[in-house]
Amino acid sequence: MSAALLAVAVALPAVAGILLLVVGALGGSRRTERIGAPIGIAVAALALVAAILAALGRARLELPFLTARGAGATELRVDALAAPVLPLVAVIALLVLVFATGDATRPAGRFHGLMLLFSAAVAVTVTATDLAVLLFAWEVMGATSYALIGFRWREPARVEGGMVAFLVTRTGDLGLYLAAGAALAAGTGWRLDALPDAQGPWLAVLAAGILAAGLGKAAQLPFSFWISRAMAGPSAVSALLHSAAMVAMGGYLLLRMSPLLAASGWAAPVAAWTGAATAIALGVVALFQTDLKQLLAASTAAQLGFVVLAAGVGGTTGGTLQLIAHAATKALLFLVAGAWLTAVGTKEFAGLRGIARRWPVVGLVGTAGALSLAGIPPLSLWAAKDTVLAAALEQNPALYAAGLVGAALSAAYSGRMLALLWRPASRGIGGSGRDGAPEQHWDTEEKGTRRVSALAVAPMLVLAIAALGLGVLALPGPRSALGLAGDVEPAWPELLASAALAVVILLLALVRPPRPWALALDWFGMERAARRVLAAPTLRLADRLAAADDAFARLLDGGNTVLLRSAAVSARVDDAGAVGTVRRVARTTSALGTAARRSQTGNLYQYYLAAVVLLALAVLLLIVVR
Numbered sequence: 001m002s003a004a005l006l007a008v009a010v011a012l013p014a015v016a017g018i019l020l021l022v023v024g025a026l027g028g029s030r031r032t033e034r035i036g037a038p039i040g041i042a043v044a045a046l047a048l049v050a051a052i053l054a055a056l057g058r059a060r061l062e063l064p065f066l067t068a069r070g071a072g073a074t075e076l077r078v079d080a081l082a083a084p085v086l087p088l089v090a091v092i093a094l095l096v097l098v099f100a101t102g103d104a105t106r107p108a109g110r111f112h113g114l115m116l117l118f119s120a121a122v123a124v125t126v127t128a129t130d131l132a133v134l135l136f137a138w139e140v141m142g143a144t145s146y147a148l149i150g151f152r153w154r155e156p157a158r159v160e161g162g163m164v165a166f167l168v169t170r171t172g173d174l175g176l177y178l179a180a181g182a183a184l185a186a187g188t189g190w191r192l193d194a195l196p197d198a199q200g201p202w203l204a205v206l207a208a209g210i211l212a213a214g215l216g217k218a219a220q221l222p223f224s225f226w227i228s229r230a231m232a233g234p235s236a237v238s239a240l241l242h243s244a245a246m247v248a249m250g251g252y253l254l255l256r257m258s259p260l261l262a263a264s265g266w267a268a269p270v271a272a273w274t275g276a277a278t279a280i281a282l283g284v285v286a287l288f289q290t291d292l293k294q295l296l297a298a299s300t301a302a303q304l305g306f307v308v309l310a311a312g313v314g315g316t317t318g319g320t321l322q323l324i325a326h327a328a329t330k331a332l333l334f335l336v337a338g339a340w341l342t343a344v345g346t347k348e349f350a351g352l353r354g355i356a357r358r359w360p361v362v363g364l365v366g367t368a369g370a371l372s373l374a375g376i377p378p379l380s381l382w383a384a385k386d387t388v389l390a391a392a393l394e395q396n397p398a399l400y401a402a403g404l405v406g407a408a409l410s411a412a413y414s415g416r417m418l419a420l421l422w423r424p425a426s427r428g429i430g431g432s433g434r435d436g437a438p439e440q441h442w443d444t445e446e447k448g449t450r451r452v453s454a455l456a457v458a459p460m461l462v463l464a465i466a467a468l469g470l471g472v473l474a475l476p477g478p479r480s481a482l483g484l485a486g487d488v489e490p491a492w493p494e495l496l497a498s499a500a501l502a503v504v505i506l507l508l509a510l511v512r513p514p515r516p517w518a519l520a521l522d523w524f525g526m527e528r529a530a531r532r533v534l535a536a537p538t539l540r541l542a543d544r545l546a547a548a549d550d551a552f553a554r555l556l557d558g559g560n561t562v563l564l565r566s567a568a569v570s571a572r573v574d575d576a577g578a579v580g581t582v583r584r585v586a587r588t589t590s591a592l593g594t595a596a597r598r599s600q601t602g603n604l605y606q607y608y609l610a611a612v613v614l615l616a617l618a619v620l621l622l623i624v625v626r
Contacts, residue, residue, distance in 0.1 A: 002059035006076055006127065008050040009090065010061075014120035016043040020113030033108050037101040040112030044094040044119070051090040051123070055083040066132065076127040081256055081320060085244075086126050088324055092244040092331050093119040095459035099335050100236035102455025103342050111151065115240065118144040122245045126252065131180045131190040134253075138176060138213075142169060145246050149233035161232030164527075168226035172216015172250075179209030192256065196263040207264035210257045211271060218250025219301040220278045220308055225526035227301055231293045235338020238293065242300045243334065244327035251307030255319045258311045272312025272392070272399055279305030279406025281524070286413040288520035292337045292347045295417060298523070299373065300330055302406060303381070306388045309403060315391030315488065322388055325380035325470045329372045332463035336366035339456050345448030349420045351441030356421040359452050365464040367418060372467040374414035375407055375502040377495070380470035385410075386498050390490035404498065411502040415509025 020036055053059075059078045066074040078086055097115060105111050121144060124137035150162030180190065186202035188194045198206050214220075219227040227247065231238060241247065254261065254271055261267040279302045286298035303326045310319030339362055340355055341347045356363025372379040385407055393400035442448055519525075 002054055002057035003061045005050045005057065006054040006059035006061040006078065009047050009054050009086065010076065010120055010123045010127070012050070012120075013043055013047045013093075013116040013123075016040075017113045017116030017118075017120065020109050020116070024107070024109040024113065033106070036107070036109030036112045037097070040097050040108075040116055041094065041101065043116055044090070044097050047119070047123075048087065048090040048094050051087045054078055055087050058083065061127075063133070074133065075129055076124065076133070077129050078127055081252075081316065082126045084320060084324055085252060086123060088327055089119060089122050089126065089244050092327060092463075093240060095462055096236050096240045096331065096335070099239070099338070099456050099459045100234070102453035102458070103236065103338060104453075105234050105236055111234075111236075114144050114148050114151070115237075118148060118245065119240070122249060125249050129192055131176070131183060131192065131195075134192070135176055135180060138173060141246060141249065142166065142173060145169075145230075145241055148237045148241065149230050151234055151237065158232040161229040164229040165226045168223055169216050172212050172214075172223055175209035175212030175216070177209070179206050179213070182206045182209060195257070196259045203260075203264055204266070207260055207267035210253065210260060211267050214250045214254040214257070214311075215271075215274060215308070216250065217246065217253070218304045218308060219247055220250070220274050220305060221281060222526065224278060224282055224298075224301045225523050227297045228294060228523055228527065231291075231297050235293075235334060235341055238296075239331045239334035239338065242297065243329075243331035244323075247300055247304055248307075248323055248327060251304045251311065251319065251323060254308055254311035255316055255323070258314055258316055261311065262314060268312045268314070270312070272309050272396070273402075275305040275308030275310075275312060276392075276399055276402035276406065277305075278302060278308070280402060280409065283406050283409030283413065285520045285523055287409060287416060287514060288517040289413075290349050290516050290521065292340070292349065292352060292417070293334070295413060296330065296333050296337060299410070299413060300326075302410065303330070303373070305406060306385055306403065309392060309399065310388045313388075313391045313395045313399065315388055318384065318387030318389075318391050318488075321384035322381070325372070325384040325467075328463050328466035328470055329369050329381055332369040332460055332467055333366060333373065335456070335460050335463065336362055336369065339452045339460070341445065342456075343448050343450060343452050345443035345446045346441060348441060348444065351438045351444065353420055353438050354422070354424050355438070357424070361457060362452055362460065363421065365457075365460045366421065368464040369467050370414045370418050371506075374411040374506050375498065376411075376506065377499040377502075378471045380467055381410075382499060382502065383471040383490075383495075386490040386495050387488075389498065390488045390494060393494070394488050404501070407498060408501055408505050411505035412509045412514075415506040416513040418506075419510045419513040 016039060020039065024036075055078050057078075059076075061076040063074045063076065093115065097112060100111060100115075101108070118141060121137045121140035125134060125141060128134040128137060146162045146166040148162075149165055150159040152158045179195075182202045182205035183190055183195060183198065186198035186200070186206070188198045195206055195210075196203075216223045227242065230241065233241070258268070261271055282298045282302035282305065286295050286302060289295040289298060303322070306322045307319045307326075310316065310322065337347055340352060340359070343359070344351055344355065346352065356366060368379075372381050375382040375385055377383075385403075389400055389403045389407070392403050522528075
């Protein structure tokens with residue numbers, strides 16, 4: 001029964017998503033426009049129920065058609081790590097689809113089809129037990145994310161944003177292929193739990209490949225900037241991809257492969273320090289943004305830095321708690337930003353000053369998310385972050401100090417965000433909009449509706465409750481029930497110290513929010529550098545390959561022309577040669593036959609006359625020959 005439930009959780013959204021896309025592509029756009037959203041929500045709800053039951057039953061689904069002879073069974077499995085993450089992905093996917101319906105994301109059929117297919121790929125990623133299945137799900141997840149980020153494909157800037165995100169993450173994804181090849185060379189097979197047993201240099205290659213794929217997908221340094229361009233997608237896409245799904249899967253992969261990172265000897269410290277550095281660097285980027293979604297994008301990479309830090313220090317419990325709490329908090333904040341973008345047509349702080357006062361319900365749930373993001377106790381990210389920091393402190397005090405700086409920056413950019421959203425417009429802060437009339441800065445990106453749909457608010461309320469209450473997972477009882485116990489417990493002095501630090505930094509940012517900093521606004525030039533190092537050479541190579549393809553096509557066209565002309569010449573030669581001779585002989589024979597038939601008239605005198613002529617010719621021939 002549990003296997004069937006896991007099959008439903010994975011296959012139902014995949015099949016429904018493909019059907020919606022196919023029907024829309026075959027010309028049923030009007031029909032899918034009417035039924036796309038109801039089908040998407042219904043399928044997501046059924047998948048959520050199945051995911052919860054499969055997680056409770058620790059379901060296993062064997063895939064015999066993928067199992068090689070003599071190898072262990074290929075399967076999808078809900079283990080202790082996947083049990084909380086699988087329902088998390090399903091519930092956020094459902095809430096995001098409800099928001100998208102209220103936010104009137106169109107075309108509904110294509111949108112819900114892509115979202116369902118994407119969520120199915122994430123579910124497979126969460127439960128995969130070997131590299132072959134993981135690679136398949138990873139590829140589908142990457143392709144659908146590109147389609148979702150560039151969903152409004154008639155706008156070139158959005159398509160370019162999707163292309164940049166796809167290209168950068170694909171660069172990291174090559175690590176999975178490297179790891180798959182190394183696993184075969186090492187003789188360990190593709191089962192994930194067998195990879196740490198690799199020997200010799202193959203172990204280092206495996207760890208490098210997994211690390212590259214995880215860091216790339218999680219938007220960690222040096223890949224971080226792609227998440228900025230991914231904000232070109234609809235707000236509902238950002239709420240799913242950058243909370244519980246695509247970006248989170250990079251951190252999830254590193255948590256799952258934490259034993260491999262530790263076995264390599266070098267990959268675990270690299271992961272830990274990369275996560276800590278990203279939490280600091282992207283925290284600074286978030287602090288000085290003037291665009292709400294860009295602030296949330298930078299903070300996503302920064303918060304995932306704590307998950308990567310946890311994977312590096314072996315703090316799987318803390319990393320999982322951080323993953324869960326961040327998913328609820330960040331999904332909520334992206335939905336809030338999306339609601340205001342729809343209402344006033346901008347996500348720039350110049351037009352959002354005081355916006356929380358105009359829509360107080362949205363402002364209050366957004367405040368709950370911001371306070372959780374800041375690490376204010378007893379909200380969810382406070383407890384989760386301190387569990388990660390406790391594991392870091394036991395292994396390396398310097399890592400703990402770096403993580404604490406990242407946590408302080410979380411409070412700082414959350415406080416700045418709250419100040420900008422609640423401060424009266426006439427105060428003019430943050431270096432923008434000193435005229436006291438934010439309406440002049442509205443409709444800069446799209447035409448606002450001047451309303452927030454109740455259907456769009458409903459999922460925000462659910463996520464706000466989660467952001468406020470998930471801190472209970474830090475308590476020993478609930479953690480043991482979810483199978484999350486086992487890591488280092490944060491001590492009360494550390495908890496109180498980090499809480500006090502978060503409160504102080506938050507208050508300072510509320511009172512005096514920092515002005516924008518050009519270097520941080522530009523994400524420290526990471527995109528320009530990546531364009532020179534990665535994007536520009538890749539695009540040049542693509543142009544050259546396209547030119548070579550055009551030249552080859554012209555060569556083929558020229559060859560076809562030569563062949564056609566040769567065929568025409570050959571046909572003329574045939575007509576003049578053997579074929580022509582045969583035709584002439586046939587015509588002559590036919591003429592002779594026709595002439596012979598003409599003499600067959602039945603008149604006796606004609607036969608006598610012919611005999612006389614023939615006899616005369618014979619006598620003449622006899623005389624001539626002699």
